[in-house]
Amino acid sequence: MKYHENHLADYLHLLSKELYCPNCRSTEIIKYGKNKSGSIRYKCKSCGKTFSSLKDTLFFSSKINLKAWLAFLECILSGSSMLEACIVAKISTVTGVKWMNKIFKTLNHYQEKIVLNKKVYIDETYVHEDSSKIYLLEDIGKIKKVRKQPRGISRNKICILMATDEDKSIGYIVCHGRPQRKLVYNICKDHLRKNSTIIGDIDTSIAYTAEKMNLKRIMYKSNTYEAYENLEPVDQLCARFKFFIDKHRGFKKKFLQDYINLFIFIDNEKKIEKDLYKITIKLLKMMFEYSISSE
Known part of the structure; x- marks a missing residue:
């Protein structure tokens, strides 16, 4: 499996929710360059503060680019173990566990x-x-x-x-x-x-x-x-x-329902979309739309 030639900035269109200032909740914002990870920065006209387009998302302050995320998600959605997905995405198992938790949060209410x-x-x-x-x-x-x-x-x-x-x-x-x-x-x-x-x-x-x-x-x-x-x-x-x-044997059974949610998502989406890449993008969009403040 190869990385897709895409960068995080190319996927900002997946943020379908309305952007607003996280400090004063104003919607009067303007683009204000990009940060090191490639995500767009915005400036609020009301309070003058700047913020990232990924603020309040699961990808906020993430140091890993989307190439690794796509590789990781495609492995997981194709039925590979987390360890195999970590090897392909070139990340540590500690990071892999954190990424799995982000997937679990996204699919918590899927069913x-x-x-x-x-x-x-x-x-x-x-x-x-x-x-x-x-x-x-x-x-x-x-x-x-x-x-x-x-x-x-x-x-x-x-x-x-x-x-x-x-x-x-x-x-x-x-x-x-x-x-x-x-x-x-x-x-x-x-x-x-x-x-x-x-x-x-x-x-x-x-x-x-x-x-x-x-x-x-x-x-x-x-x-x-x-x-x-x-x-x-x-x-x-x-x-x-x-x-x-x-x-995925070896995980703590307190995460069993999370793994069931993931399995049901994969099983259901395969009947709708025959293309693994489309299923990956759908999950990625769901992760972008997940709001941390709603936890």
């Missing part, structure tokens, strides 16, 4: 407006908790007492709800262990239309959601050929998520 309709395929998948938070049970062995993990789906596994209508998808952490019906309902109620049909396995948590929202429900018994044949959209979604999260 809020996603609404699934018509046939909605729903299932859950699981991710192991951090080793430092693993819960162990004491058991009597042949010689002495031993400590081991509980069998099956226990509190050591984080339950993630995945849903798709084949055009777009959502993904949210539900709880530890088996999905709780009220938590599943609280997620689904904001993302499912009233005329939708829920398609999934025989799960009481999904049944509760269908009953509360008065939705039609189609069920298939797990681990059967019928389920394999009819639940393929959500099974493939879960498989893609597992592949994605495996690329």
